[in-house]
Amino acid sequence: MLDTQPDFAGLHLPEILGVETLDSTPWTGYSDPFAPTVPDLSVLEPTIIAETSDYNPDNNSNLLATDPLTGDSLTNTFLLPVVDDTLATAQDLGPIEGTQTINDSVGIDDLNDYYRIQLNSASNLNLSLDGLTADADLELIADNNGDGFADYSEVIDYSYQWGTFSDNISADLPAGTYFVNVEQYSGETPYTLTVSTTQTSLVNPVSDFDPIEGYGLINASAAVSRAIGSPVPFADVPDTYHPNWGLNTIHIPEVWSQGFTGEGVVVAVLDTGVDYTHPDLDGRIWQNIDEIPGNGIDDDGNGYRDDVRGWDFIYNDADPMDYYGHGTHVAGIVAAEANEFGVTGVAPNAQIMPVQVITDYLGDVDSLASGIYYAVNNGADVINMSLGFDSYSSFYYDLTLLQEAVQFATENGVVVVSSAGNNYGFSPTYPAQYATDWGIAVGASNSYDWVADFSNDAGFTPLDYVVAPGVSIYSTTPNNNYEYFEGTSMAAPHVAGVAALMLSANPNLTVAEVEQILTETANHSVLIA
The missing domain is CATH 2.60.120.380 (Jelly Rolls)
Known part of the structure; x- marks a missing residue:
C-alpha cells in the first residue's frame, strides 16, 4: 500500500502537496509525498504555491466581440x-x-x-x-x-x-x-525594476549540467570504481530481486560484488528520528562508545548526557526514537541489513547515527543546524537531510545558521546530501540549494527512468545536483514494518548510501572528490526529463 507521507521542506521533508506550519511558521515538510500516516494535506509538504491570476493575457489575443x-x-x-x-x-x-x-x-x-x-x-x-x-x-x-x-x-x-x-x-x-x-498578484502598484550584470568567466564549464536533472542519474558502479582509481565501472552482474527496485537501477549489486558494503562509515540521518529497535536496523545503529548509558552523566564531555545512540533536538533528550516513520524509512534505504528478510540498504554495513531534528509538525533552523554540528563533532562521515526550507522561508527564518552549519560540515570532511524538494519547483529547497558551494542536491526518478514530476529542478545555476530513485520505494518503518514512500526524501539516502560505499572503498577521499566523482559518473542518457 502506498501511504501519503508528509515532506519536510520549510522546515519540511520534501513532499508533494500542501504547506506545513511550524509554530505558525510556513514550512515545507518531508521530502516524500507518501508516508505512514495521512495527515491533513493542508498542513503537509512545504510547497511553493505559485501566485497566479485567473486572467492570462498571454492567451487572449484571439478573443473577439460581436456587434449587437x-x-x-x-x-x-x-x-x-x-x-x-x-x-x-x-x-x-x-x-x-x-x-x-x-x-x-x-x-x-x-x-x-x-x-x-x-x-x-x-x-x-x-x-x-x-x-x-x-x-x-x-x-x-x-x-x-x-x-x-x-x-x-x-x-x-x-x-x-x-x-x-x-x-x-x-x-x-x-x-x-x-x-x-x-x-x-494583487491590487495596483508602481514598481522600480533594477537590472544589473557583472561579466563572469562562467558558463557553463560543466556542459553536462542540465537545468532539470543536473548531472543525471547516479551510477554507483562507476562512482565506486572511480573512487579506487579505476576509469571504468565494475563488471555488470545479473539483476537480482530486491524489494527496492532502485538498487539495480543505480548498479548497487555490482559494487557489492567487489566487497564494498559501507563498512566503517557512519551516516547521520537528520530526520524524524530512527526506530533503532527495528530488526532490519538494530544491528546498524551507531553507538557512542564513550558514553555510559543511563547514568545521567555526560561521560564523553560532548555536551549531551547519555547520548549512546544519537540525540533528539526537538525534545532535547537522548532518545531519537522515530514515531512518525519518515526517518526510519530513510535509514533503511541507506543501511538496512543484508539479513535475508525485509529490505537491504544501499550500504548494508554502514552505521546509522540517528539525529532527530523534526517531527511531522515541529522543526526549525536551530534544531537542524544543531543536528549538523552534532553529527560532525561525533564522527559522522556522511549527513543525509531529507528535508528542506522553501524560498518563502527566508522571510520567516534567518537561514544563515543553516548555511554556516552545512559549510562547517563540508570543511570538516563530512559529505552533506540533501533532498531537492517536492514542490514541482524550478530549483532546490534549502539546504540542497547550498550545493552551489557545499554538499550534494538530489532529485527523484521513477522506475521508468523519468524524472519525477514533483521533483524540484536543478535550476539554471550549476550546482552539484544528481538524480536517484525516489518513487514507490520500499523500506523500513517503525514497529517492525515496511512501506512504500516516494519523494526526493527517498532519493537522497540512495546517494548518501553510495557516498558511504565510496568512502568504504577509499577512506582517503576528500569531500570535494566524492562530490566530483558522483557528478562526473552520473548518467544523462538514461533519464527522461
Missing part, C-alpha cells in the same frame, strides 16, 4: 495584449551592461510587464523589484523553444515574496536572450 446590430465580429480591444504584456511584445532593453532601472506599474488592467534583455557574454544577472504598494512578483525566463510563451520549464528562476516586500533574483547565465516578467 450587425452580428459582425469585432476585435475586443480591451483584451488585446498591449506592448510588454507578452513575451512576443516584450519591451526590448537591449544589451545589458552595468545597471538599468525601469519605473512602471502593474494592476488589474495590466497584469504582466515583460522585458527582453540580451547578454553578450557570460554574466551574473541581478534583478530587483522594489517600490511596491501592492503584491507583485518577479520571474526570469528563457524562451528556449521560441514560441513566444513562457512555458513552465522555461522559467529559470522566480521570486514570489509576500505583499510589498522586495523581490530579488540572481543567476549566472551564458550569453543569450532572456526575459524578465513583472507580474501583478
